[in-house]
Amino acid sequence: MSIRHSLLALLQDQPRYGYQLRVEFEDRTGSTWPLNIGQVYTTLDRLDRDGLVSNDGGDGEGHVVYSITEAGRAEVQGWFATPVERSNPPRNELAIKLALAVTLPGVDVAAIIQAQRTASMRALQDYTKSRRDTAANQRAADTAWLLVLDSLIFQTEAEIRWLDLCEARMLQLAQASGARSHVRKPSNGVTVEEATPLTAENRR
Amino acid sequence: MSVQGPQQVLELAKVSRTFGQGATAVAALREVDLTVNAGEFVAVMGPSGSGKSSLLALAGGLDRPTSGGVFVESTPMAGLGLNALARLRRRAVGYVFQDFNLVPTLSAAENVALPLELDGVPARKAHRQAVDALRQVGIPELAHRLMDEMSGGQQQRVAIARAIVGNRRLILADEPTGALDSTTGHGVMEVLRSRADAGAAVMLVTHEARHAAWADRVVFIRDGRIVDEATAMHDPAVLLAPAD
Numbered sequence A: 001m002s003i004r005h006s007l008l009a010l011l012q013d014q015p016r017y018g019y020q021l022r023v024e025f026e027d028r029t030g031s032t033w034p035l036n037i038g039q040v041y042t043t044l045d046r047l048d049r050d051g052l053v054s055n056d057g058g059d060g061e062g063h064v065v066y067s068i069t070e071a072g073r074a075e076v077q078g079w080f081a082t083p084v085e086r087s088n089p090p091r092n093e094l095a096i097k098l099a100l101a102v103t104l105p106g107v108d109v110a111a112i113i114q115a116q117r118t119a120s121m122r123a124l125q126d127y128t129k130s131r132r133d134t135a136a137n138q139r140a141a142d143t144a145w146l147l148v149l150d151s152l153i154f155q156t157e158a159e160i161r162w163l164d165l166c167e168a169r170m171l172q173l174a175q176a177s178g179a180r181s182h183v184r185k186p187s188n189g190v191t192v193e194e195a196t197p198l199t200a201e202n203r204r
Numbered sequence B: 001m002s003v004q005g006p007q008q009v010l011e012l013a014k015v016s017r018t019f020g021q022g023a024t025a026v027a028a029l030r031e032v033d034l035t036v037n038a039g040e041f042v043a044v045m046g047p048s049g050s051g052k053s054s055l056l057a058l059a060g061g062l063d064r065p066t067s068g069g070v071f072v073e074s075t076p077m078a079g080l081g082l083n084a085l086a087r088l089r090r091r092a093v094g095y096v097f098q099d100f101n102l103v104p105t106l107s108a109a110e111n112v113a114l115p116l117e118l119d120g121v122p123a124r125k126a127h128r129q130a131v132d133a134l135r136q137v138g139i140p141e142l143a144h145r146l147m148d149e150m151s152g153g154q155q156q157r158v159a160i161a162r163a164i165v166g167n168r169r170l171i172l173a174d175e176p177t178g179a180l181d182s183t184t185g186h187g188v189m190e191v192l193r194s195r196a197d198a199g200a201a202v203m204l205v206t207h208e209a210r211h212a213a214w215a216d217r218v219v220f221i222r223d224g225r226i227v228d229e230a231t232a233m234h235d236p237a238v239l240l241a242p243a244d
């Protein structure tokens, strides 16, 4: 997440001081990514140094107010216009963990998958509940928060589908290697065809 | 006054179901324990062939276990004669079948009103309730359409309306969103959720994690056994991802 660009975008709205920026940011993203105030001040210092905001001095109540500069506006515009960069490929602890688990002896991969599935489902249940509660008494400010929740819901759902696929693939590998003792059926909605491991024949 | 625990609507106690005999026997369910309370929404997820439909059929009294007990509102199903069982199913249990099970020559409203009328509800009142149920699933305008003039998704919604009509205390739904687009599927979850919030016990079988997530509890089943369970935490901390 780019704190730098988020703060700049909020300043494009109107001049604000550090604490206001933090409250505004958290309000619009449902406090999903809490900002610590120190982080806000450090970022403002850097933006000031780079000429993207200007320090307008105190507001008489001990707050230092910042406003956006022309260069800052251009920066925000560029940020909105550029697709979010995908770290290539995105670092994904779960994928790394499973990739290692399947290649190491003595690891119960099925158990790892189920434990993760349960944890992901819990999160999905909580997101879904939050979404329902927020939508039921929606305020104008909740629009941004609902979008963030939808994004979390889609990501978590994708994670669970991917776990189902991993399980189906493993099952197939086990069957192919003749391990008949723990034969299981392919998992949720994943057909055997989809789950076919990439081999020299079908990679093409 | 005594302290009342949550009211148990459905209880499966050490339920097993085996199809066939000898070498070809299939153990669809193995010693499953599961309860669903009034006001609770439980989702069942698991691979194809893991026993989900078998579980639901036992819960709805459509099938009898090979061993173990099924209780609806503390009444053992095994002790009921055919008539009493049929009455319980009409009055207390709403069932959405994986393949709908609607009467093709009847209209949507007639299909939905059927269990009520069989149960002695006067025709006009049954019709009113049927139209209300069709409204809840978003198709009141199709009340007079015949089944074979409706799309798969529309028929599915009629099947759901039939399961929620009247005040069913136990609602069992087997893949009720299979033929629906995502907006309609979402609408069906809202209907099931509001039924549970109004005090019904709801059990949903689904392959969609997004739909299962509407439940208070998600039960995972593999090879006829419950292997795990996810309960919503309603913990705001879960919503907090670390800042960068």
Ligand SMILES: Nc1ncnc2c1ncn2[C@@H]1O[C@H](COP(=O)(O)OP(=O)(O)OP(=O)(O)O)[C@@H](O)[C@H]1O
Binding pocket: B019, B020, B026, B027, B028, B046, B047, B048, B049, B050, B051, B052, B053, B054, B055
């Ligand atoms: N009437 C029957 N006679 C024989 N075997 C049956 C019968 N009904 C189900 N089975 C078997 O019992 C097992 C569980 O079936 P069930 O229909 O409960 O699975 P399911 O989890 O609902 O699968 P799906 O997701 O494909 O609907 C399967 O192996 C199935 O072949």
Ligand SMILES: [Mg+2]
Binding pocket: B052, B053, B054, B098, B174
């Ligand atoms: Mg089934």
